[in-house]
Every structure is written in C-alpha cells, then in structure tokens.
Amino acid sequence: MTLLQARGLVKSYGPTPALRGVDLEVAEGEILAVTGPSGCGKSTLLHCLSGILRPDAGEVLYGGQRLDTRSEADRSRLRRTDFGVLFQFGQLVPELTAAENVALPLLLAGQGRREARAAALTWLERLDVADVADARPGEMSGGQQQRCAAARALVTEPRVLFADEPTGALDALAGERLLACLTRTAHERHTSIVLITHDASVAAYADREITLRDGAVDPTGLGADIAPAPTGGRR
Numbered sequence: 001m002t003l004l005q006a007r008g009l010v011k012s013y014g015p016t017p018a019l020r021g022v023d024l025e026v027a028e029g030e031i032l033a034v035t036g037p038s039g040c041g042k043s044t045l046l047h048c049l050s051g052i053l054r055p056d057a058g059e060v061l062y063g064g065q066r067l068d069t070r071s072e073a074d075r076s077r078l079r080r081t082d083f084g085v086l087f088q089f090g091q092l093v094p095e096l097t098a099a100e101n102v103a104l105p106l107l108l109a110g111q112g113r114r115e116a117r118a119a120a121l122t123w124l125e126r127l128d129v130a131d132v133a134d135a136r137p138g139e140m141s142g143g144q145q146q147r148c149a150a151a152r153a154l155v156t157e158p159r160v161l162f163a164d165e166p167t168g169a170l171d172a173l174a175g176e177r178l179l180a181c182l183t184r185t186a187h188e189r190h191t192s193i194v195l196i197t198h199d200a201s202v203a204a205y206a207d208r209e210i211t212l213r214d215g216a217v218d219p220t221g222l223g224a225d226i227a228p229a230p231t232g233g234r235r
C-alpha cells in the first residue's frame with residue numbers, strides 16, 4: 001500500500017529551479033533510494049516530502065491525505081510523530097551519552113525517564129551500538145555515532161525515515177554496517193525509508209531506486225553515472 005506520494009512537485013529557490021514536476025510513490029515498509037548528481041534536487045525533494053518545505057506546485061500525500069496544504073504547526077507535529085530524519089552528520093548532543101541522546105525524543109514527547117532509557121537501550125541494540133550506551137559522542141567512532149543517530153531517529157517508531165546521505169561521512173565499512181542495521185530494522189518493523197544518496201553501492205541496499213536529473217525523475221531509471229568514465233571505472 002502506498003504510504004507517501006508526490007505528484008507533480010515543483011520547487012524553485014528564487015530563479016533557481018530545484019524540482020520540475022516530480023512524481024513518486026513510497027509503499028509501506030519500502031526502502032526507496034533517490035539517487036542523482038549533486039544539485040539535481042534530492043535534498044529539496046526530501047524536504048518537500050517531509051513537510052519541511054512547501055512545494056510551489058504539485059502535492060504531497062501521506063496516508064492518502066494532503067500534507068503540503070497543512071499548517072506549519074500541523075506539519076511539524078506530524079514530523080515528530082510519524083517521521084524520522086537522519087542526516088549526513090548525526091548531530092548528536094556532545095554532552096549527552098549515547099543512551100541519553102537516543103532517549104531525548106521520548107523525554108521531549110513526555111515519556112518517563114525509566115521507560116525512555118529502556119527504549120533507548122533497545123534501539124541501541126538494534127543498531128549494534130549497545131556497547132557504547134554510556135559513552136559520549138566524542139568517545140565514539142564516526143560509524144558508532146551515526147548508528148546512534150539512527151537509533152535516535154527511529155526510537156519514536158516513525159513510519160517513514162528520511163535519510164539524506166546518511167553514510168556520506170563514513171568509510172565504506174562503517175557505511176555498510178549502518179545500512180545493514182537500518183535495512184534489517186526497517187524490514188522487521190515495516191518502516192519505510194527514503195534513502196538519498198549519490199552512491200550506487202548505497203542505493204543497492206534499497207528495494208527500489210529512482211534517479212533525479214535536473215529536478216525530474218529520469219524515466220530511463222539509469223543513474224547519472226551511466227556514461228563510462230574515460231578510465232572505464234564507474235566514477
């Protein structure tokens with residue numbers, strides 16, 4: 001069943017077009033990769049889908065209901081309850097331990113301390129970082145920090161996780177470990193993921209991939225890097 005849908009999304013920043021009529025659907029529990037070269041509109045699309053930005057034209061439907069026409073307050077409430085966001089840099093609070101960082105969204109939502117900590121520990125386990133529960137970000141590797149940030153994005157049990165280049169700051173091994181944990185958890189819990197990446201090896205973790213080129217979905221479905229590099233390598 002379709003959970004999230006975009007129809008004819010158009011968005012410009014002043015004279016700069018970023019999206020020029022994007023249609024897409026994300027099914028419940030589906031991991032959709034959005035690939036494409038720098039500047040093709042990936043982040044803008046994510047911001048429109050998650051209700052951070054309002055498109056200039058077109059519509060976003062979540063659970064069959066218009067999202068883009070709701071008020072700012074309504075959209076931010078929905079982001080807190082139904083959506084999770086993971087960026088390239090996890091942006092953990094440096095003064096707090098891993099467990100405290102992950103518990104934070106639950107405490108802000110009014111949950112009790114003991115319950116929030118228990119849930120945080122469960123999520124740290126799911127993301128394979130239970131061993132650093134009491135460490136602060138400065139004492140963790142980049143990969144551990146990012147898996148902890150993923151736990152924090154998922155602790156509220158969102159129906160959609162929006163991830164914008166979540167492995168962008170990690171080496172290949174740490175990236176694979178994050179993606180393995182994320183995709184396993186998403187499939188187990190039926191969480192949809194919109195996974196933005198410019199990296200074909202990251203997109204390979206998704207159930208399906210679409211490619212944006214100049215603000216529109218490439219109908220051939222082939223990435224921007226289909227033209228072989230002069231050396232014959234992929235990039």
Ligand SMILES: Nc1ncnc2c1ncn2[C@@H]1O[C@H](COP(=O)(O)OP(=O)(O)OP(=O)(O)O)[C@@H](O)[C@H]1O
Nearest residue numbers: 013016017018037038039040041042043044045198
């Ligand atoms: N806040 C902004 N103000 C003005 N122009 C912007 C802004 N954000 C993005 N743009 C422009 O909109 C277009 C799409 O940008 P966007 O950030 O969505 O691309 P992207 O695919 O996420 O790129 P990258 O892979 O480099 O992150 C680009 O031409 C960019 O320069």
Ligand SMILES: [Mg+2]
Nearest residue numbers: 042043044164
């Ligand atoms: Mg971007």
